[in-house]
Amino acid sequence: MNYRHSFHAGNFADVHKHLTLLAVLDYLLLKPKPIFYLDTHAGGGEYDLSGDESTRGNEWNEGIGRIFNGHFTSPLITRYIEVIHKAQQGAGKLHTYPGSPLIATHVLRDIDRRVFVEMQAEECLALRKLLRQPQHHMVNTTVNHGDGYQALNAYLPPKERRGLILMDAPFEAADEFKRLEQALLRASERWSDGVYCLWYPIKSGGLVNPFYAALKRSGLRNLLLAELSVRPADTPLGLNGSGMLIMNPPWQLDIALRSAYTELLPALAPDSQGSVRVEWLVRE
Template sequence: MNYRHAFHVANVGDVLKHMVLIQVLAHLRAKAKPFAVIDTHAGAGAYDLAGPASSRTGEWRGGLGRLLGAPGAPDAVRAYLDQVGAVQGEFGPTMYPGSPLLAARLLRPGDRLVAVERHPEEHAALDDLLGRAPGVTVRDGDGYAALTALLPPPERRGLILMDPPFEDRAEYQAMAAALTRAHRRFATGVFLLWYPIKDPGAVAMLHQMLEDSGIPRVLAVDLTVRPTTRLAGMAGCGLILVNPPWRLDETLRDALPWLAARLEVEPGAGRWQVDWLRGED
């Protein structure tokens, strides 16, 4: 439990994940029926980009920092920057929203968010921030274990976000297993899973596990900003979406070329992919 998200906040991984999270929430909000969001690895909820952890790594400068003020941003990127700007207007100009704060701000009366965080300090910060917010429940403990009790949600509509810290390679298998169990309980839910791209073999294994799982409607989205052949650090990140909203694949094919070009660390290094691992059965 060494991972602290403050060191990595607003980096390339957060940009892709939070941009897609906002798209999925917009889709859920398009129908009047209430929805539930379950964030299994929620983090602290808000981070100061000028704070010691974020300043020490400066990772946000390679993510959000490269998008601020850039001309020609596609709609999905603009929607993401608008949400970040709204949070900065409310909480302060150097603050950045984590996934539970983004979700909480987009709940309507009757919608719910359950945010699970195991690290005691991160949980305490999250509880201070959102513990009394309307529609929000903050829980401690293991996020994957919580899913068993929480699924299916009574609303029968919703999003499950799985964003574990990937402190070791076994996390890819743990996440695929958690998805398979959760999907058995809530096959119509939207699932959004995040993973780092460091070792292409681990990503290929994750994709194979998901193809073998028999789960239909699985979209894989990858964004890399430095060559994967370099051993140091994260080359980029990926998302798995199960039951993605209609036309989200097209929205992402529109946004990712621009994002890859803005975020690449050297000319030509930016790469992206949007592929269906499995379509409808």
């Protein structure tokens, strides 16, 4: 496995994924009780946008680069941009992009518990170092080197009984959709009340269709599809859209996401080739 997220950090899919993650976390944090947060595919936590790998494809130019200085009315977009601005630590201009662990760390409280799992030793070490820095350091935090899918067995159900599981696999393996679906099924047998966010790519060839079909057949309920595409789904090669399957989404999250994505779309896909889809795959 040689996936490196730094090539993609801050691209349109990261914008969509992290805005969605933040929205779900903010809803969960409205209540004072502690939550459990598990990020099964955590990555290195922070990406230098002027580094070798980020500048090779410059994908962030068509993602966060398009909206960092923009003005939006959706509170979800404004909130996301505010967190990305904070991550620049006073630099004013965009030079670094926070991964999901840093985004979560920005909003979680000391009473909440965080577990990050990362398979690649180098990325895992980078994340450990990052979270030891005083500005990011928080109590109740564990960084594990290993398989995030296995961690679901070890950590679920959590004693807090409220929380969010993010599964953000690299989709390098041909059977990743299948693994993701099976992981969700196993996890929900252990803990059916958790909020689960599963990221998936939308590419040509309809690879995502068997995933939808399997989930519909699975018996799982309360499944929301939250997708933003910058090109028609059948455009050959490349990533056309970014999807998040959300199980047990907070009440009215679908409405807030649809409105945020609709405002975001012209900024991320200025040629009007994109689309937004927020709909129930299976209702409650």
